[in-house]
Amino acid sequence: MQFFSKKISQVYLVLFVGAFLTLTGNFTFFEKTMQIYPFSENWLFIASLFLFLFSFLAIVLLVLCFRWTVKPILIFLLITSSVLTYSTHNYGIVFDHNMITNTFETDSSELGDLLTIQFILYLFLLGLLPSFIVWKVKILKLPFMSQLWQRLRVLIALIIVFVVVILTFSKHYTSFARENRDLRLYITPSYPIYSTIKFVDSKIETSTKPFKFIGEDAKINKKSDKRRLVIFVIGEAARRDHMSINGYELLTNPMLEKEDLISFNNMTSCGTDTAWSVPCMFSLLGRESYTHAKGKNMSNVLDLVSQAGASVLWLENNSSSKSVADRVDFLDYRSEANNPICNPECRDEGMLVNLQNYVDKRDGDILIVMHTMGSHGPAYYKRYPKEFEVFKPICETNQLNECSDNEITNAYDNTILYTDHFLSKVIEFLKRNSQIADTAMFYVSDHGESLGEGGLYLHGMPYFMAPDEQIDIAAFMWLDDSMSKLYDKNKIRERASLPQTHDSLFHTILGLMDVETNLYEEELDLIAN
Numbered sequence: 196m197q198f199f200s201k202k203i204s205q206v207y208l209v210l211f212v213g214a215f216l217t218l219t220g221n222f223t224f225f226e227k228t229m230q231i232y233p234f235s236e237n238w239l240f241i242a243s244l245f246l247f248l249f250s251f252l253a254i255v256l257l258v259l260c261f262r263w264t265v266k267p268i269l270i271f272l273l274i275t276s277s278v279l280t281y282s283t284h285n286y287g288i289v290f291d292h293n294m295i296t297n298t299f300e301t302d303s304s305e306l307g308d309l310l311t312i313q314f315i316l317y318l319f320l321l322g323l324l325p326s327f328i329v330w331k332v333k334i335l336k337l338p339f340m341s342q343l344w345q346r347l348r349v350l351i352a353l354i355i356v357f358v359v360v361i362l363t364f365s366k367h368y369t370s371f372a373r374e375n376r377d378l379r380l381y382i383t384p385s386y387p388i389y390s391t392i393k394f395v396d397s398k399i400e401t402s403t404k405p406f407k408f409i410g411e412d413a414k415i416n417k418k419s420d421k422r423r424l425v426i427f428v429i430g431e432a433a434r435r436d437h438m439s440i441n442g443y444e445l446l447t448n449p450m451l452e453k454e455d456l457i458s459f460n461n462m463t464s465c466g467t468d469t470a471w472s473v474p475c476m477f478s479l480l481g482r483e484s485y486t487h488a489k490g491k492n493m494s495n496v497l498d499l500v501s502q503a504g505a506s507v508l509w510l511e512n513n514s515s516s517k518s519v520a521d522r523v524d525f526l527d528y529r530s531e532a533n534n535p536i537c538n539p540e541c542r543d544e545g546m547l548v549n550l551q552n553y554v555d556k557r558d559g560d561i562l563i564v565m566h567t568m569g570s571h572g573p574a575y576y577k578r579y580p581k582e583f584e585v586f587k588p589i590c591e592t593n594q595l596n597e598c599s600d601n602e603i604t605n606a607y608d609n610t611i612l613y614t615d616h617f618l619s620k621v622i623e624f625l626k627r628n629s630q631i632a633d634t635a636m637f638y639v640s641d642h643g644e645s646l647g648e649g650g651l652y653l654h655g656m657p658y659f660m661a662p663d664e665q666i667d668i669a670a671f672m673w674l675d676d677s678m679s680k681l682y683d684k685n686k687i688r689e690r691a692s693l694p695q696t697h698d699s700l701f702h703t704i705l706g707l708m709d710v711e712t713n714l715y716e717e718e719l720d721l722i723a724n
Contacts, residue, residue, distance in 0.1 A: 277322030430640030431569030
């Protein structure tokens, strides 16, 4: 306790914490940097990177941290940095603007899947323990001018170090900035702070932007005497290369292979995480133009279908609709209150239990969207009932780096097997209603998933550097006999083998629901004749 009786100036406390954060928060950054610049040949440059990161962080902290803000800011950064370091070091996650959005929209059950003993150790050793020391240490009170002079001297010294480092290794930094821009995403806590500022700015822009109503000319132009019943299923983290219907060596689709199914085996996603992909896939804007500020403040395809006169229902068993279902009927199946199949996790097939009552009580066309839990990681072993544990041995922890690649893949493949079972149940439900309606199912995953390839796990990498595993997605379509007569399935199969993207979904859903509008683009409708 004698240590806490000693006093330290604000400036030196900031320098100590800045050095600690730079040293402990950038394991992955230095590891990836040394893969490109081997330490034995570039040790001076690697050392300069530490000085570069430390001086930059210390300059920012010295500008922000004063008498009443120094301890709260430093403690916040220590705790936050420990969580970021754990996520980046163990899962390869990078916290760009989009991942920050995803983090804030994650629910408690998803956070629970990420809690491990190792996480607690990171939080305690790198976050809580140093935070306690910062909280207990006594600040030396200096006269205002003395404190200002000390701060200015240190700031000038840091700026000189910063400039000298860049000038001394200018060739290295020039090539580093041009050829390895993605490495900046691993700098903790500086880059996540920058991303958080972008997130806040995006939230402000989204909330202040007026809502834009589009497609107000939408109307239903029926192609048959029967009403239309379409179920659109949003998959979660389902890779197309782990579907046996697409040629995967393990039998992950035993039920779907029995159906006359169309597999879009060359489809890619709009984003690499749920927070981005889900609103983007229902938007008119497409991947290149989509932003939350524009997309969430504009009518989506569900709004158009509803405006045209069809009933639209969103069933939620994942995290949320990401604002897509704000203006249509919504039911939450993440608890036993609505979902009768929870053991203990609420299963996707629970969304089907009372669905017939909804269909029977509605006249006219119906579009039902099911947002599934699917293959949500890292706790893949929780995503399916025990009877679907066919592929063994499995990874029975959410600490994926403690499992072999084979164990992770087996657990993930079992989630695909359960998805196969669920989709077969959806098709069964539609078949039972095919006498009273033209029925169809369209299943599209929101994004893919990394299972350890290249040291990456889960998803959410920035799109420009995302591996194929995170953007190559599973997509299936099933049409009943009457729908098959209305649309040329041979043409659909031809399109299914061509490169397709989430950009086509807005127009395909309009086509499936017989909705006409000037916004409709036939060349993007996957079922157009």
